[in-house]
Amino acid sequence: MSDDHQLQSPVRRRLCTAAAAAPLVAAPFGLLSSKENSMNETTQKTGGANAAVRPFKYNASDADLADLRRRIEATRWPDRETVQDSKQGVQLATIQKLAQHWATKYDWRKVESRINAIPNFIMNIDGLDFHFMHIRSKHENALPLLVAHGWPGSIIEQMKIIGPLTDPTAHGGGEADAFHLVIPSMPGYGFSARPTTTGWNPPRIADAYNELMKRLGYTKWGAAGGDWGAIVVEQMALKTPPGLVGIHTNMANVIPPDLDKILFQGDPVPTNLTGDEKHAAEQLHEFYRHIGYAVLMGDRPQTLTGLTDSPVGLAAFMIDHDPASYEMIARSISGTPEGLSPDDVLDNVTLFWLTNTAISAGRLYWENKTPFFSVxxxxxxxxxxxxxxxxxQAPKSWAEQAYPKLVHYNKLPKGGHFAAWEQPKFYSEEVRAGFKTLR
Incomplete structure (x- = not known):
């Protein structure tokens, strides 16, 4: 974005520099005692330095799960929307169906067991406790890869790609496609600590992620991300740490700054664009009309206190990230098989609820000063x-201009903003292809 674009009012500046991301964290209802009971601090030598790595498990209390159900059942509902579609936001029938499923059929213990079956750890970096999953492949020559989530996502997004990337021979790939995975929770999200001071923005998170890979003893690694994760891995790349061989992104920051300014202001899409460029510009032009969530979190995140008091309010806020994602999720809630199931959605929302991180996660928008989509x-x-x-859908022409060392570009037939979560097969194949020449 141009300097002029960055110097607009605080709301618009933060929105423009933070508009389009995706996931949500406080002293979760039982999280502190869970940490104390389940983490035995050990010392691990990594990369020539001593770093405290604490094993981590999480178990929500029965009381917290009962309280969640009680709150869902006690929801005070709004009037039905006055239109026949989703122009006014999350439709009453959709959120009521999701709430009914949440209160009567959903089982948090299933995903909790899957989380705890994966090696989870806590490491203090830059004064903050970072949670991360660390899954090593059985293949010796696997490439270490950090995978970064965004908002309203979490580690839940990446769990479907763990098998295909760490054990490719069991998922249609070869031994040479294997990765060791490191999947961190962003500050203020999930099981990572919630910052109590300002300053935790994407460049600082990038520094912490680079430090994490170094402390784990990796001298050569890649990074991949979508949403905020795409912003963070580009910031990791801009730091040019010696071990980072390349990055993969499914939300490429390739929009020419002048065009980004035009689209953000709501001006007409220019006519001097190619077909793919025009399509991408029209998509972003439309998305910029639906960024109220980013305006709120970018300007006054603490005002969203209701998200920590009403689980249904939290769920409605989280599923309305962008129109295409919402429509896909709404179809799923209505019974149409989609990339995300109602249980997928509730796994993520419930993690936010149990860890009470709606506000701490939202503050990332307030902290951000980095343009979201431009080069x-x-x-x-x-x-x-x-x-x-x-x-x-990033055009190849813009990707070639934005990334002088573009090693892979591909247009996929299906999938949206939460690519790893929605289309884990496509996403895993893309990551393999993207790093094939960088091993």
Whole structure:
């Protein structure tokens, strides 16, 4: 974005620099005692330095789950929308169906067991406790890969890709496609600590992620991300740490800054664009009309206190990230098989609820000063996967201009903003292809 664009009012500045992301964290209802009971601090030598790595497990209390159900059942509902579609936001029938499923059929213990079956750890970096999953492949020559989530996502987004990436021979790939995975929770999200001071923005998170990989003893690694994760991995690349061989993104930051300014202001899409460029510009132009959630979190996140008091209010806020994602989720709630099931959605929302992180996660929008979609100046190798229902499907022409070392570009036939979560097969294949020449 241009300097003029960055110097607009605080709301618009933060929105423009933070508009389009995706996931949500406080002293979760039983999280402190769970940490104390389940983490035995050990010392692990990594990369020539001693780093405290504490094993981690999480178990929600029965009382917290009963309280969640009670709150869902006690929801005070609004009037039905006065239109026949989703122009006014999450439709009453949709959120009521999701709430009924949540209160009567959903079982948090299933995903909790899956989380705890994965090696989870806590490490203090820059004064903050970072939670991360660390899954090593059985294949010796696997490439270490950090995978970063965004908002309203979490580690839940990446769990479907753990098998395909760490054990590719069991998922249609070869031994040479294997990765060791490191999947961190962002500050203020999930099981990571919630910052009590300001300053935790994408560049600082990038520093912490680079430090995490170094402390784990990796001298060569890649990074991949979508939503905020796409912003963070580009910031990791801009730091040019010696071990980072390249990045993969499914939300490429390739919009020419002048065009981004035009689209954000709501001006007409220019006519001097190619077909793919025009399509991407039209998608982003439309998305910029639906960024109220980012305005609120970018300007006054603490005002959203209701999200910590009403689980149904939290769920409605989280599923309305962007129109395409909402429509896909709404179809799923109505019974149409989609990339995300109602249980998938509730796994993520329930994690936010139990860890009480709606506000602490939302503060990332307030902290951010980094443009979301425009070119950042990444010089290391980059792989781009362009999914059709992303906020915009990045054209190859823009990707080539934004990334001088573009090593992979592909347009996918299906999938949207939460690519790893929605289309884990496509996403895993793309990550393999993206890093094939960088191992």
């Amino acid at each position: 950042k100046g990444v010089k290391i190798p980059v792989a781009v996967s362009a999914f059709p229902d992303e906020l915009f």
